[in-house]
Amino acid sequence: MFGQRFTDYDNNQEKLVGLNSNDETEYAIKLSKSYSAFDLVYIDDKTVAVTIGYSNGKVGVLIVDLTTQKIKRFIDLPDSPFGITFDGESLIWCCTSTAIFRICCTDYSFTKYTSRLMSQFPYIATHGDRIIYTAPSKNTVSCLNKRKLVWKFKNETILKKPGGITVDDKGNVFVVGIESKTIVVISPDGKQYKQIQTEDCGLTEPSTIFFDNRRKQLLITNINSFAHLYDVSYV
Structure with a gap:
């Protein structure tokens, strides 16, 4: 059973922290000072990919072996990577200004998926053939299918500077x-939405989010260094 894995980008921690199922620190993998740690995704139960965002050193993605707790590979990329996801075959990442890319997990080569104007600090998720990503500076969430825009959500009365994004097994976008x-929460067709109150639950500065489809739990992190875990039910 997986625990939780976290990075700390704002505080320049340069480390990957693992918590076990009891929310106890299992390990902290120290990264090189040349790298930051922005977003991460599981490739399998022993391997994660970590994007470094804006970095003091090279631009790319770290492949980290959780068994040895060491960096297995560094993938050089043409632009700073931020949000990243895994569709079962390829890593998909978005950069600040130019495009969305795919990285083959066999030989770690990369290809451009689509050229779309992004914004700073975008996040990305997938569901089936769909790719959903945030554009914080534009206050939008967009959904692509086979490189074509399916829908774009923008409602600044309830959603400003969209950050972390995740999708449940029904296709709902959080x-x-x-x-x-x-x-x-945005419906799979992008036409309906629902706002979940956060301040009453202590989430005063939510930043990233992850939906555990197996446990039906939602993990939401706060910028001020702590996270909340919620059970999700459907009515």
């Missing part, structure tokens, strides 16, 4: 509003 301090 997205964090960093500036609006909200969690918004």
Whole structure:
């Protein structure tokens, strides 16, 4: 059973922290000072990919072996990577200004998936053939299918500076509003939405989010260094 894995980008921690199922620190993998740690995704139960965002050193993605707790490989990329996800075959990552890319997990070669104007600090998720990503500076969430835009969501009354994004097994999109301090759930077709209250639950500065489809739990992190775990039920 997986525990939780975290990175700390804002505080320049340069480490990957693992918590076990009892929320106890299992390990902290120290990264080189040349690298930051922005986002991560599991490739399998022993391997994660970590994007470094804006870094003092090289630009790319770290492949980290959780068994040896060492960096297994560094993948050089043409632009700073931020949000990253895994569709079962390829790593998919988005950069600040130019495009969305795919990385083959066999030989770690990369190809451009689509050229779309991004924004700073985008996050990305997948569901089936769909790719959903946030554009914080534009206050939008967009959904692509086979490189074509399926829908774009924008409602600045409830969602400002969208950050972390995740998708449940039904295709519902959960997205964090960093500036609006909200969690918004968007329907699979992008036409309906629901706001989840956060401040009453102690989430004053939500930043990233992850949906555990097996446990039906939602993990939401706060910028001020702690996270909340919620059980999700459908009515």
